[in-house]
Amino acid sequence: MPIHRRRGWELPASRLTPEAVALDRRRLLAGAALGAGAIAAGGHALRDAFGQGRDPVAWWEAQAANDPTRDLYPATRTARYTLDRPITEAREAIIYNNFYEFGSHKTIWQAAQRLELRPWTLRIDGMVAAERTVDIDTLIRRFPLEERTYRFRCVEAWAMAVPWTGFPLAELVRWAEPQAGAKYVVFQSFQDAKVAPGFRQSWYPWPYTDGLTIEEATNELTLMVTGIYGKPLPPQMGAPLRVITPWKYGFKQPKSIVRMTFTDRRPVSFWETLQPNEYGFWANVNPEVPHPRWSQAVERMLGTGERRPTQIWNGYGAFVAHLYEGLKGERLFA
Ligand SMILES: Nc1nc2c(c(=O)[nH]1)N[C@H]1C(S)=C(S)[C@@H](COP(=O)(O)O)O[C@H]1N2
Numbered sequence: 581m582p583i584h585r586r587r588g589w590e591l592p593a594s595r596l597t598p599e600a601v602a603l604d605r606r607r608l609l610a611g612a613a614l615g616a617g618a619i620a621a622g623g624h625a626l627r628d629a630f631g632q633g634r635d636p637v638a639w640w641e642a643q644a645a646n647d648p649t650r651d652l653y654p655a656t657r658t659a660r661y662t663l664d665r666p667i668t669e670a671r672e673a674i675i676y677n678n679f680y681e682f683g684s685h686k687t688i689w690q691a692a693q694r695l696e697l698r699p700w701t702l703r704i705d706g707m708v709a710a711e712r713t714v715d716i717d718t719l720i721r722r723f724p725l726e727e728r729t730y731r732f733r734c735v736e737a738w739a740m741a742v743p744w745t746g747f748p749l750a751e752l753v754r755w756a757e758p759q760a761g762a763k764y765v766v767f768q769s770f771q772d773a774k775v776a777p778g779f780r781q782s783w784y785p786w787p788y789t790d791g792l793t794i795e796e797a798t799n800e801l802t803l804m805v806t807g808i809y810g811k812p813l814p815p816q817m818g819a820p821l822r823v824i825t826p827w828k829y830g831f832k833q834p835k836s837i838v839r840m841t842f843t844d845r846r847p848v849s850f851w852e853t854l855q856p857n858e859y860g861f862w863a864n865v866n867p868e869v870p871h872p873r874w875s876q877a878v879e880r881m882l883g884t885g886e887r888r889p890t891q892i893w894n895g896y897g898a899f900v901a902h903l904y905e906g907l908k909g910e911r912l913f914a
């Protein structure tokens with residue numbers, strides 16, 4: 581087990597995330613086979629030897645050194661996207677994750693090492709000129725990679741500031757040639773019960789999905805992410821492909837994507853299916869709109885525990901506020 585320093589603001593005694601609390605109740609009521617014990621034990625039963633006893637940073641560095649795209653790193657940083665706070669320590673970001681496929685708690689980094697990153701393909705389907713399946717390495721080499729420092733905000737009120745590597749999703753959308761009537765793009769995460777124990781938790785609506793409007797997907801901020809801290813992503817952070825929309829809560833940003841579907845119907849995501857009153861379609865960051873179970877006024881930085889006032893649009897209003905101007909009667913913020 582990694583040494584997990586408990587931070588003052590974490591929920592005491594429980595490793596369940598706020599995102600999962602309501603579900604846990606539901607699961608207990610349903611009397612599902614996998615009882616509270618497995619989760620209370622920190623997912624011991626769900627873990628295996630991958631990454632066990634290793635230093636998480638050394639383990640990741642060794643993996644990165646063998647990655648087929650290692651020659652593309654580090655990519656040049658784009659100066660336009662500046663931070664107002666220090667970059668979070670890599671070590672903190674790679675051991676504190678939400679990735680429910682691997683468990684409904686934060687310490688999933690070892691379990692996620694079972695995810696096999698090659699071969700990997702991305703299926704592009706639905707309302708496009710031609711449906712296709714593209715190999716991940718072909719895809720990553722098609723679009724020039726750049727590095728961008730962005731703030732990141734989970735709906736649970738923890739936050740980080742990290743250098744992502746990737747390419748604008750707008751370029752991939754253009755390449756996919758969506759039909760004129762396509763209004764949304766839906767991302768689907770991997771689904772393999774042999775790899776990840778979460779799929780046995782049948783009360784979750786697997787696979788993990790979430791979607792964006794085409795305007796959001798092609799906004800200049802929206803990044804198809806392949807790396808972080810100047811290296812290919814570690815599996816626990818969504819390798820080999822994840823989407824990042826820094827003005828939205830983290831749950832809108834699916835990891836380990838295998839499929840992108842263009843559609844004219846607004847999708848209902850994994851989280852919206854579970855708790856529509858808590859996790860809506862838009863989910864833009866706003867300090868003034870509390871989550872039904874906690875305030876969003878303040879966020880806490882991973883690693884330092886520093887508290888900072890939450891910013892509307894997570895501070896990215898100049899890039900994205902215009903996307904929402906015409907929308908009336910929509911719950912834009914959670
Ligand atoms: N496939 C998948 N993607 C996911 C999640 C998940 O459970 N499964 N969790 C989301 C949530 S709630 C957050 S906050 C971020 C966390 O990203 P990180 O662990 O890389 O910091 O991933 C998002 N993407």
Ligand SMILES: [Mo]
Nearest residue numbers: 734735830831
């Ligand atoms: Mo989250």
